Amino acid sequence: MTALVPDNAFPETENWRPERKGGQVTLWLDCARAGPNRVTRQVLDELNQLLDVIAADMPDAVILRARRPEGLADGLPPEDLTDLESAAAQDLAEAGASVLDRLAGLPCATVAVMHGRTSGTGLSLALACDHRIGIEGMTCAFPEICLGLHPFMGGTVRLTRMMDPLEAMQMMLTGAPLTGVRAKALGLVDALVPECHVSEAVRAAVERRLDRTESLRTAAMRLGPARRMSASRLRSESEHVTPYAFYPAPFALIALWEEHGFDPKAMQQAETASFSRLAESAASRNLTRVSRLRAALEARNDEPIRTVHVIGAGKRGTEIAACIAAGGLRVTLEDRSLDQLGQAVHRTARLCDETGRPAAERQAALDRLIPDPNGHGRARADLVIATGDEEIADRHELHRALADVMARGALLVSATPHLRLAELAGLVRSPSRLAGLRFSEDVPGLVEVTAHRQTDPKTRARLAAFITCLGQLPLAVMDAPVGLVERLIAAYLMEAMVMIDEGHDKRDLDCAALGFGMPMGPVTLADKLGLDRCLALFHTVTETSDCAVAAIPGWLPEMVEDGHTGIATGTGLYLYAKGEKPPLLPVEPASPDISDRLVLPICDAAASSLRRKIVADADTADAAAVLGMGFAPFRGGPLHYAKVRGGVPDRLRTLAARHGERFMPDAGWGGLA
Template sequence: MYRWRARRCDVDRDGVRRVMESRILDALKDRTLELGPTPDTSDTYRNFKLTRDADGVAWLLFDRANASANTLSEEVLTEFDMVLTALEAQRPTGIVIRSAKPSGFIAGADINEFRGSDPVAIEAQIARAHAVVDRFEALKIPTVAVIHGFCLGGGLEIALACQMRIAIDGARFGFPEVMLGLHPGLGGTARFTHLVSPLQAMPMMLTGKTIDARKAKAIGLVDAVTEERHVRNAVKDAVFGRLKRAKPSPLIPLLNFSPVRGILASRMVAEASKQAPREHYPAPYALIDLWEKHGGDRPAMLKAEQRSFARLMVTTTAQNLIRVFFLREAMKKLAGAGDGGIKHVHVIGAGAMGGDIAAWCAHQGLRVTLADMKAEPLAGAIKRAADLYAKIVRKRTDQRDTLDRLIPDLDGEGVRNADLIIEAVPEKLDLKQKVYAGLEPRMKPDAILATNTSSIPLQDLRTSLTRPERLLGLHFFNPVSRLQLVEVVSHDGVDQEMLKRATAFVGAIDRLPLPVKSSPGFLVNRALTPYMLEAMMLLDEKVEKETIDAAAEQFGMPMGPIELADQVGLDICMAVGDMLRSKFGDLLPPTPAWLREKVNRGELGKKTGKGFYVWKDGKAEKSSAAAATARPSQEMIDRLVLPISNVCVACLREGIVDDADVVDGAMIFGTGYAPFRGGPLHYARSRGPDNVAATLRTLAAKYGDRFAPDEGWETFT
């Protein structure tokens, strides 16, 4: 239901992965990745294989043991140092480093080692890693990185230490460290800004965005882009001086000149502050400061990078963002393996949610039929899908193929062959049950019936079904293409095998499943509703809307609750609030009468152009003066955010969700809850459960029982 902006790397990772795995596996089968006829030390190393071809070129194949992707650990770098010793002794005519993993070159550093608490020890560890990379860079032998798939973070820093870089078409490059509250730490800050214009290098590091091979060639990051079948010839040209190398821009020394750096750095700080406040996200500012102070002196910047990285590593922000990384990985595992046998999805309802769910499923390679009673919603859904594919699918032929998989189905005939039917009609019990009555007799015996309801308990929805055991919930969040969470809702009579298949389906379409038991509002909407309604109470108390939004943003939310309510639609907020209040009574703030009047006047928010804010070109018009003078109190912040933690504890106690970490992950990936806080339960744990409960009791005494601490706080640790 709720729409909330969330920061994420805007790249179809799984789409690229599938293409690259297919290409590389084919190459392995036909031996085009064979490294040479005469192995030198094929069994000497645990993570590397070293061979030499007929031209005397050493091919170093990185194949990290017992891992699906290559990452850099202390063990790997120590062994890499041993390989360098061997190469220095053998003096090959050239050295080629590439990956044996179909997924890509190197995915970055091993995040499992990002757990230190002593900056001195971390700096010493980073210094040892720097020494290995510096040694590699200093080799007096032509070095070439051959890159396919993802080349990220530490992997890109290894590639930068090579004299030449050859990319396989489809490769992607980036520095995602900022997403972990860090900046590059293996020399990338210095090497990148001296190879590529700082005007292009710094934004890549500051945002974590990736670029494709063609863009990497255009900015001078790689020297050539080729197909797998031409790699050997490209390598020969590189080693023997025939490759036309990328030339660094003559403006780079000027842009790295001290006075110019100062001007550019101040502009970068201004841009960064619009997206990530310094007090919440120190990494971008540390990177800008590093470049501003040392950008003109490469050795000094390499040294200063180590110290800056070590200091960032021990910040609360970095440790919480690293925790979020592991939460995502844990939630991916909940999906299990496979796709649940789901090949054809039939979506009923071509509105904002149904249409976007259908578009996303088609993007993930599934055959999708989209049904609606009228042609106009279907046409609108197809147009939105085309606009989405134009943004996230690179090739026009692939855009066309994806659209071909999304089939408008005015007569609803797709239900007969669908493996999964997703109902996404408006939130009305009688309407949904009417839809079920018409489609259930036409479904395949093993087909799954899923509802995208955001709040109606499945126990109510199932009463009209002949086979209620195959009804379950798949609750997506808006916008579907950006928010990763899907609540997989069960009830006491659900078919467990179908539930397992549905959960696997969520993982197969690159989404994170949250297993929840059916209950009003499930987890996310139940937790967010008091946040939204408390903002209405503050408006009732004549607090400026800009001040209320500023309170949430000061805490770290991506947008305030008033702007969020406009984004969601005031009619939807009111309907969900009424439904949940009918279930939970005084545990929720009442819906103000003036909100009903606003809805009755048609002032529904963004979709009608006016709600609490006036909306133009998709943006809320805010009073800059009111925003500048907003001074929210800590009590106001607590009134907004602590009820979220309170509901999460209640859902944990009631068994709606079984795991506290999964609750935190759900709120981050489903709503954008301040990721640097680590989630609402982790925030409560960091602040102290006793402190949170005591603060709630104080608020309850002052404002009413809606703030009463849940009894789950007594056992929460």
């Protein structure tokens, strides 16, 4: 057996903990920064130092593992990619690729053990090893495409040679994670085992018992004609989802594989050059900004909420309770009707099935959901959530009653839309622990955490951490008659209704919005939400707005009254029952007169939210628009877009002169300037 260098021969590093045992060296990744491990430039530089020592006295095997519960490693943090110039991006990519090539070239066996989540440059690190052992429950992903980039440091080269190239391309083009089972089936991991069998699996890898042969598909894709045919299909599919004009990264990745998939060395060089170009593109910088906005919403707190009581087993209450149970928390669900509670259990099971949860997780969620017809959970929960659609007086009485029975220090939340917290603050014993949550069935990943003037910041912090724990994003807003996301959507849709009333073709409106980069045109979105819901929202906005808004056309209430409410009924603004379909992407950009009338009201509503102190800053308003209503992500948010574009208040004044006072810029623009 080869003699190993002594322990003290390894240099001390901030992020790696090397150990030797017998003929093996285990490099434990344990990053100094808080949160999950991330494979940064510093981590790679330190790995290079460790490889110097290993190369001086070669062991039989090098094992890469992690001590963080989140997983082996994630990729670079978004802030490391912000405003990255081309030269810096190239230096980063080349330096990282050099270290990983060195790891891949070691003459001894190298094995990466992957638990939890492995993504981005963390996955590139794992791919540089000879073998990968997955621990049950693991996932892996290359999410760079969501940042307007593609994998680098050799990630594209190794993935397309290691597994079915078309599956590899789909994985990189979508950014979607693979489960451990799927990764094993595709050959990305060589073994998938429970934690207790890791040592045995590593031994098998070191002894070369897990070596694989190249698949027929991989061999076929070495041929230029086969790659060109597949690349053409991938390009066509991508254009429908992420148009080249808005998102160049998918097409750069396809071209990279199409041109160089047969030559690893050439593909590596082209990968670095392509990554460098994308890193300084406007799309990448804005998508990276959105990623930072998303990360900033996530919260942690030292006073976690462990038990929840939900009052009301209607549709809203059931969905909230199911979300909490599926998120791993115990929840009691109160309703006077046993039938409603029974239906709630069935609906929870159905929701678990619809989200693809395994049978064991489905059963665990059902076990955590406890029907509570007598309301015993009110006195035991850390958090009480009141839902339901009772009369205002009944809801006020409910909140008075809760004040007498809730546990000391428990939080009280209203999840009933349009019920003002200011009305409830005088009814409860501790208004500092009163807040609101706005769950949306249309935006399942984003929850507005609403506060009133007396809400304690600690209450908001605990609720934000609670929402994060459920795997969703908390958006901190102040209480208002209409939720922030709803208000932004209303600004988008109400002007579209006016334009239809003026005689504009509905398809032209949808095409103009799609041409701007919106994921869905306003006409299609209105039909999807339901014209009845839209009409109710429009009325609320009209009644509560402190400035002029678009008028509601007379034909809209008539359509709703006649039952023509959208996709659900087969007839709305489009006639789905007769085979009419919304348009796809336009061939040519729409007139700015059309797109500005649809988009700039969103920007103005975002500025208004700042003036009314609904949000604390422009970043929160941008996060609400992008993550809540899908405002063109590659533009970075409505206020960021307005800043980059310039002159938006002046353009609004021009539109006001032509189309009415509703376009006059909100006073909130002054604060932004």
